[in-house]
Amino acid sequence: MEEKYETLKIIQESPNSGVFNLIINRPSVSNALSIDFFNEFPKALNELDHNPAVAVVVLSGSGNHFCGGIDLNSLAAIANNNSGDHGRIGERLRRHIKFMQDAITAIERFRKPVIVAIHGACLGLGINIVTACDIRYCSKDAFFSVKEVDVGITADLGTLQRLPGIVGFGNAMELSLTARRFSGEEAKELGLVSRVFGSRKELKEGVRTIAEGIGEKPPLAVVGTKAVMIRSRDVSVEQGLDYVATWNSSMLLSDDLNQAISAYKHKRKPTYAKL
Template sequence: MSSDPSKYDFETLKVTQTKKFVTQVELNRPNKLNAMNNVFWSEMRTCFQQLNSDSDCRVIVLSGAGRVFTAGLDLADMGKIGVKKSELDPARKAFATRENVALYQETFNLIEKCTKPVIAAIHNACIGGGIDMTSACDIRYGTQDSFFQIKEVDIGVVADVGTLQRLPKIVGNDSLVRELTYTARRFYSEEAKEMGFISRIFPDKDSMIAGAIETAELIASKSPVAVQGSKVSLVYSRDHSVREGLEHVAMWNYGLLDSQDLIKAALADSEKKTPKPSKM
């Protein structure tokens, strides 16, 4: 890991450096199907904030331990919050709920804000909050047996942690997103790939993790300032006009065009060698 591995000591996550500059973040509640409990939300925020500033990390692979990627929200654990709120009057209960939702939203916003590309490696079930989480990732891979479900209408709530905002922009099919949201039906890996939610399907979990790490290694071998600048620009441009996106990337590139990586790349090209980018 990095120079200080103790900072990645979590209860619900297992963080390891699988290859140079490649960090694997594994949801680590296999006995609970990696359901997202209260501790998970806090630890995910801390984890991605730390990874964002960790120079030993250039790419992140997000996976799940055990039989499934994630069963989504841990409803039993969430119920504990409801019990505490029951003592509040309606106005204060509304304020508390709003604060909690904002924290959950920020948890997955931090995946998107993290300048390091995040590859989601999804096997078997990816339900509810799993769609919210992986929608915030840069690249999504699945296994032959993976399936997905926007589950919230089945439990009487509106998906409020990113699916309804990000998924339509990812797949570009408003009718299909509404169908999946309103019906809560499962969609499987082939359909997920066809709609553009995942980009590759692997026979099983082991081959998928290996494939994700291989992609991560390739990305990690590139100029980190260029890769991270590209992620920032892609996220910005998604939410702004073409003109605004062009202005943003031009401002961003003012500094990048003076990077040592560009000089090294030019020299390596002239010498027919592979460039070796500098550290961040």
């Protein structure tokens, strides 16, 4: 039985599709995220990861915005949990931050591709989330801000670690120190998103088409590409080459390979077993 979530929805629009939608669902507060989100988000990803019908996940937000950042009431509750001596307060806070970091890093640990479709506001925590996703698209109305410095926080859930590798160190430093708002078009120029769609409807339809296309590809090659790309990002070229050699030596000789070759030779659509 599928688990029910307070901050998220999981929707499969077509029963024959391997594309599943994971939707941030707090539209009344612009999808500002409470502590419940950090409990539920990795659970939802785990549910999807263990579902063999899932080939690709599209992450989006309900209502008018993708994510308005962290819920300020939740932030205040964390800040005010200050019982005990200074050392114990600091140790407890560090554990809580690590717990929240792990909820975002769960996107990278998730085997299958996660495509994020961004509309409206993507602020603070929203940036942390999208930088962990595999492919990023937005609509023309999207706007972004690395907002944490404005509320007295050093961004601590992944933005400062992942954003420089996406937009360059200098751009990431400027965006993070100024907390300035920037548009979807500028996000495209910086490389934060791969494409800007003209409207939210076009974004939804375009991303669905892209996700369906990825979902039709050999599953082992898709999950392998994600795993090797993420691993290679953090190691030397030589170490990355060694990793992919090990990966392919264990995964290459699969039915997927035979199916792909046979389909190419006979000019037919391949059929791949689910993971």
